[in-house]
Amino acid sequence: MASHEKDRTRDARPPGTGRATTRRREPPVFELGRGWRKTVLVAHVVSAGAWIGIDVIVAVLVLSGRFATTDAVRGLAYQALATFVVWPMLASALVCLATGLVLGLGTRWGLLRYWWVAVKLVLNLVLCVLIVLALQPGMDEVGAYGRDLPAGAAAPPTIDNLFFPPAVSLTALTFATVLAVAKPWGRLRRDRSGSTRR
Numbered sequence: 223m224a225s226h227e228k229d230r231t232r233d234a235r236p237p238g239t240g241r242a243t244t245r246r247r248e249p250p251v252f253e254l255g256r257g258w259r260k261t262v263l264v265a266h267v268v269s270a271g272a273w274i275g276i277d278v279i280v281a282v283l284v285l286s287g288r289f290a291t292t293d294a295v296r297g298l299a300y301q302a303l304a305t306f307v308v309w310p311m312l313a314s315a316l317v318c319l320a321t322g323l324v325l326g327l328g329t330r331w332g333l334l335r336y337w338w339v340a341v342k343l344v345l346n347l348v349l350c351v352l353i354v355l356a357l358q359p360g361m362d363e364v365g366a367y368g369r370d371l372p373a374g375a376a377a378p379p380t381i382d383n384l385f386f387p388p389a390v391s392l393t394a395l396t397f398a399t400v401l402a403v404a405k406p407w408g409r410l411r412r413d414r415s416g417s418t419r420r
């Protein structure tokens with residue numbers, strides 16, 4: 223049994239009293255059974271891993287589009303980027319979000335109880351919005367440039383900005399993974415004993 227699952231109560235000594243009191247943990251919104259919790263956690267970790275993997279592919283394609291030695295390879299890299307990447311990335315981001323929501327609501331972690339969960343929620347939402355509003359709309363232009371590049375077409379401004387999505391997303395997702403593993407910073411609000419710790 224994981225350490226955070228051990229029991230729903232634990233002793234806490236309010237500062238200055240020297241007496242142990244029993245602090246009751248807030249219950250989850252719904253109880254996720256052990257089997258379901260593990261299944262959803264596997265889906266969550268796999269989708270987060272897939273998302274990171276797709277970001278690495280984006281980085282490789284962007285770097286190939288910029289630095290490959292022949293125009294034919296550069297053009298193919300941009301076409302592959304425009305054709306294959308955005309929807310799988312959005313799908314993995316949404317699965318990660320949905321499974322994260324189920325894990326938060328179905329366990330004592332909650333969605334807005336612990337900083338590490340709340341920050342991951344914000345990161346996931348912001349990244350989804352960026353995929354839809356900042357990355358996807360430029361993809362037609364990137365694909366067209368990839369097709370026309372071997373014929374000597376000039377690069378549109380979208381091409382210069384392509385370094386940002388993989389850099390921002392990989393940084394944010396690595397940070398989210400560190401948060402998931404380290405679970406730092408305790409609670410958002412004080413509990414009844416006045417503590418913000420777990």
Ligand code: HEM
Pocket residue numbers: 259263266267270318319321322323325326329331332333339342343344345346395398399402403
């Ligand atoms: C931003 C992308 C995210 C990444 C890369 C990520 C990654 C992870 C990883 C690797 C774990 C396993 C940690 C462990 O078992 O030690 C995990 C667990 C967890 N994640 Fe996420 N996560 C993300 C988004 C979210 C979101 C949006 C939520 C909630 C709204 C969330 C809620 C949780 C919860 C509650 C657990 C603990 C589940 C448990 O122990 O039963 N995550 N996450």
